[in-house]
Amino acid sequence: MITRTKYNPKEIEKKWQTHWEAQQQYHAPDDSPKPKFYHLVMLPYPSGDLHMGHWYNYSPFDAYGRFKRMQGYNVMQPMGFDAFGLPAENAAIKRGVQARTWTLANIDKMRRQLRMMGAQWDWDREIVSCLPDYYKWTEWLFLQFYKHGLAYRTKAPANWCPSCNTTLANEQVLANGTCERCGSIVIRKEIDQWLLKITNYAEELLDFSGIEWPERTVTMQRNWIGRSEGAEIRFFTEIDGQREEIPVFTTRPDTIYGATFFVLAPEHPWVEKITTPEHKAAVDAYVDQARHMTEIERMSTEKEKTGVFTGGYVTNPVSGEQVPVWIAEYVLMGYGSGAIMGVPAHDERDFEFARKFGIPIREVIRPEGEEPSDPATWPEAKSHLGVMVNSGPFDGTPADEAIAKVTRYMEEQGVGKSAVSYRLRDWLISRQRYWGAPIPIVYCPIDGTVPVPEDQLPVWLPENVEFKPTGESPLRYEPEFLNTTCPICGGPATREADTMDTFICSSWYFLRYADPHNSEQAWSAEAMRRWLPVDQYVGGAEHAVMHLLYARFFIKALRDMGHLEFDEPFIRLYHQGMILGADGQKMSKSRGNVEAPDEYVEKYGADTVRCYMMFIGPYDQGGSFKAENLEGVWRFLNRFWSLVNDTWSEKVSKKETAESNAIERLRHKTIKRVTEDLSNFRFNTALAALMECNNALIKQQNEPVAHSAAFRDTLETMMQLLAPMAPHITEELWHLTGHSSSIHLTDWPGYDEALTHDETFTLVVQVDGKVRERIEVPTGISEAEVRQLVLYNPRVASFIGDATVRNIIYVPGRLVNIVVRNA
Numbered sequence: 001m002i003t004r005t006k007y008n009p010k011e012i013e014k015k016w017q018t019h020w021e022a023q024q025q026y027h028a029p030d031d032s033p034k035p036k037f038y039h040l041v042m043l044p045y046p047s048g049d050l051h052m053g054h055w056y057n058y059s060p061f062d063a064y065g066r067f068k069r070m071q072g073y074n075v076m077q078p079m080g081f082d083a084f085g086l087p088a089e090n091a092a093i094k095r096g097v098q099a100r101t102w103t104l105a106n107i108d109k110m111r112r113q114l115r116m117m118g119a120q121w122d123w124d125r126e127i128v129s130c131l132p133d134y135y136k137w138t139e140w141l142f143l144q145f146y147k148h149g150l151a152y153r154t155k156a157p158a159n160w161c162p163s164c165n166t167t168l169a170n171e172q173v174l175a176n177g178t179c180e181r182c183g184s185i186v187i188r189k190e191i192d193q194w195l196l197k198i199t200n201y202a203e204e205l206l207d208f209s210g211i212e213w214p215e216r217t218v219t220m221q222r223n224w225i226g227r228s229e230g231a232e233i234r235f236f237t238e239i240d241g242q243r244e245e246i247p248v249f250t251t252r253p254d255t256i257y258g259a260t261f262f263v264l265a266p267e268h269p270w271v272e273k274i275t276t277p278e279h280k281a282a283v284d285a286y287v288d289q290a291r292h293m294t295e296i297e298r299m300s301t302e303k304e305k306t307g308v309f310t311g312g313y314v315t316n317p318v319s320g321e322q323v324p325v326w327i328a329e330y331v332l333m334g335y336g337s338g339a340i341m342g343v344p345a346h347d348e349r350d351f352e353f354a355r356k357f358g359i360p361i362r363e364v365i366r367p368e369g370e371e372p373s374d375p376a377t378w379p380e381a382k383s384h385l386g387v388m389v390n391s392g393p394f395d396g397t398p399a400d401e402a403i404a405k406v407t408r409y410m411e412e413q414g415v416g417k418s419a420v421s422y423r424l425r426d427w428l429i430s431r432q433r434y435w436g437a438p439i440p441i442v443y444c445p446i447d448g449t450v451p452v453p454e455d456q457l458p459v460w461l462p463e464n465v466e467f468k469p470t471g472e473s474p475l476r477y478e479p480e481f482l483n484t485t486c487p488i489c490g491g492p493a494t495r496e497a498d499t500m501d502t503f504i505c506s507s508w509y510f511l512r513y514a515d516p517h518n519s520e521q522a523w524s525a526e527a528m529r530r531w532l533p534v535d536q537y538v539g540g541a542e543h544a545v546m547h548l549l550y551a552r553f554f555i556k557a558l559r560d561m562g563h564l565e566f567d568e569p570f571i572r573l574y575h576q577g578m579i580l581g582a583d584g585q586k587m588s589k590s591r592g593n594v595e596a597p598d599e600y601v602e603k604y605g606a607d608t609v610r611c612y613m614m615f616i617g618p619y620d621q622g623g624s625f626k627a628e629n630l631e632g633v634w635r636f637l638n639r640f641w642s643l644v645n646d647t648w649s650e651k652v653s654k655k656e657t658a659e660s661n662a663i664e665r666l667r668h669k670t671i672k673r674v675t676e677d678l679s680n681f682r683f684n685t686a687l688a689a690l691m692e693c694n695n696a697l698i699k700q701q702n703e704p705v706a707h708s709a710a711f712r713d714t715l716e717t718m719m720q721l722l723a724p725m726a727p728h729i730t731e732e733l734w735h736l737t738g739h740s741s742s743i744h745l746t747d748w749p750g751y752d753e754a755l756t757h758d759e760t761f762t763l764v765v766q767v768d769g770k771v772r773e774r775i776e777v778p779t780g781i782s783e784a785e786v787r788q789l790v791l792y793n794p795r796v797a798s799f800i801g802d803a804t805v806r807n808i809i810y811v812p813g814r815l816v817n818i819v820v821r822n823a
């Protein structure tokens with residue numbers, strides 16, 4: 001018997017956390033002979049407080065990593081901080097503290113809270129993206145992209161929030177055209193910007209064959225990249241006596257005869273040239289108002305179409321027809337060529353536009369067998385495929401040949417060609433902000449744009465800056481930062497004052513974890529071969545396109561530059577759900593439904609909070625945090641604690657009895673269930689299996705069987721099965737029951753499949769080969785018992801009747817056949 005104690009999580013959790021850390025128990029050694037398992041969770045932004053969402057993201061994740069470790073893997077489970085970004089800068093402005101000071105203080109606090117969770121973080125590998133030993137390499141990466149022609153600078157319209165004084169990505173602009181952060185109306189502004197050529201990888205990014213990702217995320221990335229096949233058709237006109245061509249992309253070259261108008265984006269360079277003097281005033285006014293709209297507003301299908309006629313015409317290169325040229329905001333400069341042919345009969349947006357402005361609608365595609373009808377009576381465009389009509393020499397071309405035939409004709413005539421178009425555009429990475437990784441570029445009046453030589457990295461980010469609401473990077477007003485000398489001519493030059501989008505920092509952090517202390521390189525080739533790619537990645541589905549797409553692009557680009565040898569960053573991906581307030585709503589201060597984990601850890605201990613997070617429901621579905629439900633998990637841990645304390649004994653009986661055999665079966669069944677559940681991220685059902693097992697043992701704790709080896713083995717197994725989910729209580733019980741090394745270093749229990757089966761099976765009874773009855777019988781039943789049982793079964797007996805039983809053939813565990821001869 002062990003000395004009975006009360007479960008006191010506060011005491012034991014602190015004790016074990018300190019012990020594990022002192023032993024460096026969770027450090028993943030680089031030289032382990034075990035197979036590696038790189039287990040990664042999306043790194044947090046250091047907002048300053050670990051909230052319930054973090055607990056929900058990390059504790060089941062940690063349980064999985066612990067499970068893999070016990071399964072014999074050398075698990076690397078690092079943690080770090082995505083520490084650049086706007087909130088630090090806003091805090092700096094609001095509270096007058098420096099962004100760096102604020103950020104590092106938050107990180108300190110979060111590290112403490114992360115330790116309270118008792119997760120197996122490999123702290124030796126921590127990265128903090130705002131520190132120079134990290135951002136030096138972010139800068140180095142920028143230079144690699146620049147060197148390989150994948151980073152470029154251009155003047156282009158950007159989404160601009162006048163209140164936040166910064167450019168915004170399209171994703172940061174809400175559908176109503178306002179800023180995601182502050183709600184101000186976002187405008188368009190032309191500024192110099194740095195972009196990365198992610199479009200070079202559009203085609204390869206559509207290949208998901210090497211990874212196991214949720215189907216929904218794959219679909220979102222596919223849609224984001226937006227590949228479409230079609231044709232490029234070159235419309236033309238004469239300007240100042242010169243033939244000028246303007247290509248348009250269409251997925252429907254078969255509708256070319258239906259093009260009754262042509263639309264340019266308001267920013268298109270042709271607008272000025274093609275507009276006739278009498279239309280100039282109207283066109284100028286329209287261009288000016290379109291400039292202030294975001295792309296999202298412009299593309300909105302809800303909004304009524306607007307546009308203006310330029311007075312100019314272009315020639316349709318297939319039909320030879322003269323087509324009027326309009327400008328309209330729904331055509332964007334960034335997509336395709338910034339121009340479209342308007343085919344109102346067969347495209348919904350063109351249809352609305354033509355209706356509004358009284359432009360003719362001409363049917364050129366008609367489904368087989370359908371009667372001609374007047375498009376003026378149609379309620380909407382007909383975008384289906386069909387037979388070509390009103391299409392000159394192409395009339396009667398069937399649907400399945402139309403696109404290819406028109407495309408071939410255009411290629412022969414030299415007026416078009418088959419083409420692929422993508423929705424994806426280059427990634428805008430410059431921010432007019434201070435708190436980000438500097439862009440290592442110098443502008444020299446003689447040499448122009450000059451990259452900072454690699455041996456001069458990092459370009460230090462000043463720690464103290466003054467914030468002025470200018471809309472430009474605060475770094476522009478830091479002479480010590482801004483003024484430098486040109487690396488080529490040595491003359492005076494200025495630095496790039498914009499900083500990088502924080503998505504750059506998070507596009508490569510998982511590489512640095514593998515080689516965090518390398519001061520010579522961003523990473524070594526050995527470290528990459530040893531640890532990458534990531535075996536399991538866990539994070540929110542909200543990152544489906546940006547972060548997860550950017551990281552894939554980084555890996556492919558760096559591979560092509562010769563810095564990496566693999567194709568995909570994350571082999572398996574899992575999206576956890578979201579934890580909600582008790583009211584089923586997203587936790588937010590304004591709703592007053594925010595729950596702080598710390599107070600529950602204080603009351604119940606980390607193990608209870610961890611297990612509760614896992615018990616709420618399927619991990620990918622999230623759920624509501626209900627404080628009262630913590631009690632159930634707390635009770636379970638207490639009952640298990642008491643059970644072990646009350647029944648553990650060094651001296652046990654090895655004698656097998658029916659009861660001890662039943663317990664042994666329960667042990668094997670529970671191992672099987674928990675193993676399968678944890679393998680599939682089903683933490684809630686794994687816990688349910690352990691609770692059932694616990695209840696079954698408690699029922700028998702005062703019976704003789706409680707002194708059996710099977711009973712004690714089951715207690716021991718339960719500690720191990722529970723260890724990934726509740727690491728502290730199980731470690732304490734493990735030591736209380738006489739073990740001297742950590743439970744987390746033990747091997748995951750195995751099971752015997754035969755012992756996991758039900759203790760009965762269905763015996764099929766045949767009479768002369770025909771199935772006559774099914775009987776539930778004990779697994780260990782003997783042949784003699786089977787004979788007795790079937791011959792005295794009334795239903796079986798009725799089929800035998802007066803006949804003589806000639807033979808009984810028994811196939812153990814399955815069936816019995818009674819062979820009879822009629823009298």
Ligand SMILES: [Zn+2]
Nearest residue numbers: 161164179182
């Ligand atoms: Zn804003």
Ligand SMILES: [Zn+2]
Nearest residue numbers: 444447486489
């Ligand atoms: Zn120079």
